[in-house]
Amino acid sequence: MITIVLLGYGNVGQHLYNVMEAAKDVDVVQVYNRTKHKTLKTPQTQDLKALVSADVYIIAIPDDAIGEFSESLPFKNRLVVHTSGGAHMDVLSSNNLRGIFYPLQTFSKITKVDFSTIPICVEAENEADLQLLKKLGDCISEKVVEISSSAREKLHVAAVFVNNFTNHLYHIAETITAENKLDFNLLKPLITETARKIETLSPAQAQTGPAKRNDKKTIEKHLKLLENSKYRDLYEHLTESIENSGE
Amino acid sequence: MITIVLLGYGNVGQHLYNVMEAAKDVDVVQVYNRTKHKTLKTPQTQDLKALVSADVYIIAIPDDAIGEFSESLPFKNRLVVHTSGGAHMDVLSSNNLRGIFYPLQTFSKITKVDFSTIPICVEAENEADLQLLKKLGDCISEKVVEISSSAREKLHVAAVFVNNFTNHLYHIAETITAENKLDFNLLKPLITETARKIETLSPAQAQTGPAKRNDKKTIEKHLKLLENSKYRDLYEHLTESIENSGE
Numbered sequence: 001m002i003t004i005v006l007l008g009y010g011n012v013g014q015h016l017y018n019v020m021e022a023a024k025d026v027d028v029v030q031v032y033n034r035t036k037h038k039t040l041k042t043p044q045t046q047d048l049k050a051l052v053s054a055d056v057y058i059i060a061i062p063d064d065a066i067g068e069f070s071e072s073l074p075f076k077n078r079l080v081v082h083t084s085g086g087a088h089m090d091v092l093s094s095n096n097l098r099g100i101f102y103p104l105q106t107f108s109k110i111t112k113v114d115f116s117t118i119p120i121c122v123e124a125e126n127e128a129d130l131q132l133l134k135k136l137g138d139c140i141s142e143k144v145v146e147i148s149s150s151a152r153e154k155l156h157v158a159a160v161f162v163n164n165f166t167n168h169l170y171h172i173a174e175t176i177t178a179e180n181k182l183d184f185n186l187l188k189p190l191i192t193e194t195a196r197k198i199e200t201l202s203p204a205q206a207q208t209g210p211a212k213r214n215d216k217k218t219i220e221k222h223l224k225l226l227e228n229s230k231y232r233d234l235y236e237h238l239t240e241s242i243e244n245s246g247e
Numbered sequence: 248m249i250t251i252v253l254l255g256y257g258n259v260g261q262h263l264y265n266v267m268e269a270a271k272d273v274d275v276v277q278v279y280n281r282t283k284h285k286t287l288k289t290p291q292t293q294d295l296k297a298l299v300s301a302d303v304y305i306i307a308i309p310d311d312a313i314g315e316f317s318e319s320l321p322f323k324n325r326l327v328v329h330t331s332g333g334a335h336m337d338v339l340s341s342n343n344l345r346g347i348f349y350p351l352q353t354f355s356k357i358t359k360v361d362f363s364t365i366p367i368c369v370e371a372e373n374e375a376d377l378q379l380l381k382k383l384g385d386c387i388s389e390k391v392v393e394i395s396s397s398a399r400e401k402l403h404v405a406a407v408f409v410n411n412f413t414n415h416l417y418h419i420a421e422t423i424t425a426e427n428k429l430d431f432n433l434l435k436p437l438i439t440e441t442a443r444k445i446e447t448l449s450p451a452q453a454q455t456g457p458a459k460r461n462d463k464k465t466i467e468k469h470l471k472l473l474e475n476s477k478y479r480d481l482y483e484h485l486t487e488s489i490e491n492s493g494e
Contacts, residue, residue: 063465086457086465104433106440106455111447113440119433145433154427155434157469157482158420162434163441164456165485166413171450171492173405180401186351186366186392187402187409188446193353193360194410195442199435200358203418208353209411210333218310218333222404230491235404237484238412244477245418 002026002136005054007069009033009040012083013060015107017042019115023139029054049074056081056136058101059092067091079129085156088149089123099124099133102152103141106163115140121147121155172231211242249273249383252301254316256280256287259330260307262354264289266362270386276301296321303328303383305348306339314338326376332403335396336370346371346380349399350388353410362387368394368402419478458489 002025006017009031020026021042030052031037031044045051051074059066059082066082070093073080080092081099092098100123105113120137122144124130130146137144147155170191177184197206210218219239226232249272253264256278267273268289277299278284278291292298298321306313306329313329317340320327327339328346339345347370352360367384369391371377377393384391394402417438424431444453457465466486473479 063462086468105437106444108444108448108453108455111444117436119436121433143433145430147429151427151429153468154423154472155429157472158423158429158434159437160456160469160482161416161420161423161478162438164454164458164489165482166416166438166441167445167450167454168458168485168489168492169408169413169416170445171454172488173408174450175492176401176405176408180398182394182398182402182405183392186368186390187405189364189366190352190406191409191413191442191445194413195438197353197355197358198414198417198438201355203414203421206353206355207411207414207418208355209407211411211415215310221333221400222407225401225404231408231488234484234488235407235412237481238415241419241478241481242411242415245415245422 002056002132002139003054004028004136005030005032005051005057006060007032007057008060009037010060010062011107011109012103014109015113015115016058016060016083016103019140025139026136048072051075053078055079055132056099056101057096058083063087063091067093070096079124079132081124081133085121085152085159088153089125090149097125097129099129100147100149100152101133101136102147104155104159116142119143119145121145121152123148123152172234175231176229207242209242211239214243249303249379249386250301251275251383252277252279252298252304253307254279254304255307256284257307257309258354258356259350261356262360262362263305263307263330263350266387272386273383295319298322300325302326302379303346303348304343305330310334310338314340317343326371326379328371328380332368332399332406335400336372337396344372344376346376347394347396347399348380348383349394351402351406363389366390366392368392368399370395370399419481422478423476454489456489458486461490 020028028042031042057080063084076095078096080096081101083101085102089098089100102121104119118141120141122133134144174184226235267275275289278289304327310331323342325343327343328348332349336345336347349368351366365388367388369380381391421431473482
């Protein structure tokens with residue numbers, strides 16, 4: 001049994017709590033959070049001095065706050081990990097043994113996620129802790145990988161492209177359809193298929209469209225249609241980027 | 248029974264052929280294509296003069312070629328439609344009765360698609376033809392919508408954002424992972440979830456990440472990591488666009 005104290009009960013914290021509570025070899029013994037949650041059966045505290053002993057302390061709070069928070073923990077030489085894709089392991093206080101437990105996924109409060117398919121990226125200062133984090137990862141996911149902080153930072157940049165930036169393109173499409181009194185739902189099968197296609201094809205193989213086939217006439221027409229849109233420049237930049245990428 | 252002559256047997260043509268052949272109220276009576284296909288049971292021709300009579304002639308060839316091709320058809324006053332999202336109905340020759348039968352989806356030769364969920368956008372010069380195209384659409388899809396050429400052009404721009412541009416972001420992420428000897432597959436659950444999320448949330452509600460939360464520190468770090476990348480500018484433009492869009 002691996003015992004866990006969960007530090008932070010926001011979006012990521014709640015998802016981790018749910019999946020770890022359900023895992024038979026993991027026991028979340030305590031949850032620390034600034035505000036108390038009524039529905040939680042696990043013992044809670046709002047006082048760092050009241051933290052109990054555990055195999056792993058998992059910090060699930062905003063990136064900017066991790067450093068200072070880890071510095072404020074009132075114990076030493078215990079395994080303390082954070083769950084961020086973008087923050088280096090070094091941001092954690094050296095008072096404790098440092099590690100990373102990063103689930104590579106986008107979480108939202110209302111949608112349930114299946115952790116078994118989510119890659120868990122782990123890292124630790126020493127080998128025994130790394131093995132423990134791998135074991136913990138195996139309890140909730142089928143895909144646990146050791147990734148260094150510097151590689152994880154790059155993975156996080158790539159994640160921003162496929163998640164935040166892609167979602168922004170969805171937003172632009174929704175704006176264009178709304179402005180023209182068209183139903184955004186018309187585009188949803190296309191969105192689904194675009195994501196599904198790269199299960200079997202590389203994105204380079206899957207690429208189609210005016211930029212790919214250097215169809216200047218269509219590109220010009222689209223730029224004209226976007227004349228009064230704040231997204232015209234982005235259409236141009238993305239088109240150029242496809243043309244220059246040799247996909 | 249609606250009889251069809253299919254003009255063009257490329258990517259879209261083959262998908263349309265398969266779904267129409269399987270539909271019980273549609274009969275593809277002839278396929279015209281420059282090269283003969285060995286496996287096709289339906290009568291084929293490479294000679295426009297040999298085209299037989301049908302209720303609907305469906306042109307499925309590249310946008311640029313539609314106009315000239317439709318002009319070369321050796322008959323008049325029959326219903327001739329094209330299947331393009333980006334081309335106006337007017338590109339079709341006025342020798343015949345014009346219409347549009349546009350399946351809003353991305354097609355690739357190797358992946359099978361379920362037409363029942365694909366929106367079919369129809370348009371016609373006269374009401375009787377419009378009703379016929381709607382009926383034809385109903386035979387293969389649960390979602391048939393009447394959309395004017397000018398609205399369809401805008402829908403097509405939106406489709407470029409969610410399909411071609413989104414796929415390009417996948418390509419960028421694959422490039423970043425490859426350059427850093429990371430496995431692109433690690434990002435696939437994130438790609439799937441990003442697309443799935445907007446089934447229940449609007450893209451604006453679903454947005455997260457450094458640009459959305461105005462996290463300058465992470466943005467600066469990412470730009471530094473992309474210092475030698477040709478995708479650095481695009482990261483910057485997309486970040487600005489999210490900041491300015493008020494998502």
